[in-house]
Amino acid sequence: MTSIVIYATKKGSTGLYAKTFAEKNDYQIFEYTQAPPEELASAEKIFYFGSVYAGNVLGLDELKKKISTSQQITIISVGLTSKNDQEKLAEIHNGIMKIFPEAKMFHLRGRLEKEQLKLPEKLIVKMISKASKKKAAHEKLNIEEAIEKVxxxxxxxxxxxxxxxxxx
Structure with missing residues (x-):
């Protein structure tokens, strides 16, 4: 069975996971905008690593247009959401299932550095952090605590x- 790894990242965490996974398994790897159509078409199994932004996995809509329903797909979302934030994880998984209902799914936590953020992203981090600090510690989601740290x-x-x- 031929397997390939495709990844979509903005800040690098997803790329690190994807490259490490591909290397360990001796799979070809492509950034999602650079994947040759013939490689996508010939793969029986696709491992898609995608960064999570605002609860959605980057690049899934584009990927859906490029592959067939006969291919097995495993989607690995990467973001700050932890396994303890069940509601946020469900939101991510529901978004994946709307596009790829047959996909196997995994979630991994990434990293975030304020210096990599663009001004609008910095403002969002600041806004979320400010709102999170008003909550009692037991009410905060792990992702809110992570954003406060950033x-x-x-x-x-x-x-x-x-x-x-x-x-x-």
Missing amino acids: ADIGSVDYINLEELEIIK
């Missing part, structure tokens, strides 16, 4: 390459 200390890093072992 606002206050400049970065968070939850990358754990060992978690790639569960993806088959």
